[in-house]
Amino acid sequence: MSDFIVIGGGIAGISAAARLSDLGSVTVLEAEEALGYHASGRSAAMFEENYGNPATVALNKASAEYHRTANGGYLTPRGFMLVAGPGEEEQFTADVKELDLHPIAVEDAYARVPILKPETVTLAALHEEAQDLDTDRMIQDFARVVRGAGGKVVTKAEVTAIRHTGAGWQVTAGGEVYAAKQLVNAAGAWVDRIAALAGVDPIGIVPKRRSMARLPAPGGHDVTSWPMMMGVGEGWYAKPDAGKLLVSPADADPVDPHDAFADDMVLAEGLARYEEKVTEPVTRVESNWAGLRSFVPDGALVLGPDPARPDFIWCAAQGGYGFQTAPAASRLIADLIGGRPSELDRDILAALSPERLR
Structure with missing residues (x-):
């Protein structure tokens, strides 16, 4: 026993x-x-x-020291950037406060992620200390x-x-x-x-599906140093991964427990929200998947x-x-x-x- x-x-x-x-x-x-x-x-x-x-x-805060130091540490620099456009000012302000971000000049955002579209990305905020695990x-x-x-x-x-x-x-x-x-x-x-x-x-418990697509590096850019990006209200997010870009519609649809898979329509809608903010269209999805995030x-x-x-x-x-x-x-x-x-x-x-x- x-x-x-x-x-x-x-x-x-x-x-x-x-x-x-x-x-x-x-x-x-x-x-x-x-x-x-x-x-x-x-x-x-x-x-x-x-x-x-x-x-x-x-x-999270009580876990930080472990993440930094245990077994040589599990963290590498990444950064987290919130982007917003015309008509999204109120939600941007709320997200900046909730996530404890600091606003940055949009020119700084463009320098960090050169595919951001100036017409649709007019506000940005950053948390430099966010890291990969x-x-x-x-x-x-x-x-x-x-x-x-x-x-x-x-x-x-x-x-x-x-x-x-x-x-x-x-x-x-x-x-x-x-x-x-x-x-x-x-x-x-x-x-x-x-x-x-x-x-x-x-x-x-309520399991909620979260979908993800893996895209080739947009426009052939080296995405290695790009921060993770998120749209206001967590409408989408994108994160560099092994030379590719992971993009999620940040869906949270309640489902029964199962071996989850992405919903094609939900994924397409999320990719469209991402595309609104960038100059490079999504021409190919290399793979997709989903996981279940469980909540009370x-x-x-x-x-x-x-x-x-x-x-x-x-x-x-x-x-x-x-x-x-x-x-x-x-x-x-x-x-x-x-x-x-x-x-x-x-x-x-x-x-x-x-x-x-x-």
């Missing part, structure tokens, strides 16, 4: 498992054949401290911690049954039965289905023991902020289970607690 079973091998589950390895033996169960298959494998891979609601931003290495490093502590990481282990026993939990997955004293639900879009199998009340109604993560079943621990509702928040979120999970004080203040802890949803 393990001390902990963690269901879900995305960044939420594998980071929680690594932190819990200090408290006891851990078994990670992942339904797919590899870690980080769903939302974690389809991330925009950015660290933007000011992105998210107050509880998310607090986790090495997401794959982060997942593998957390998995290495689990294995180094004697824990198990089991893939192709879809959970089909959960039973509470006098000693803890029995979980049937991939045809095998696993036992542990405590159960961590980090199953992403599937967390409420896992809760139902365990006889625990759901938290009202208030938009904050759900972290900690269930109030009615304390040996069932939620690590859920990352909402697209999973990598940004993982170091602090996983530390909070371990602190709560280990009875240690948290570095986060009381209001933030309340905003993240499962108790707020009961």
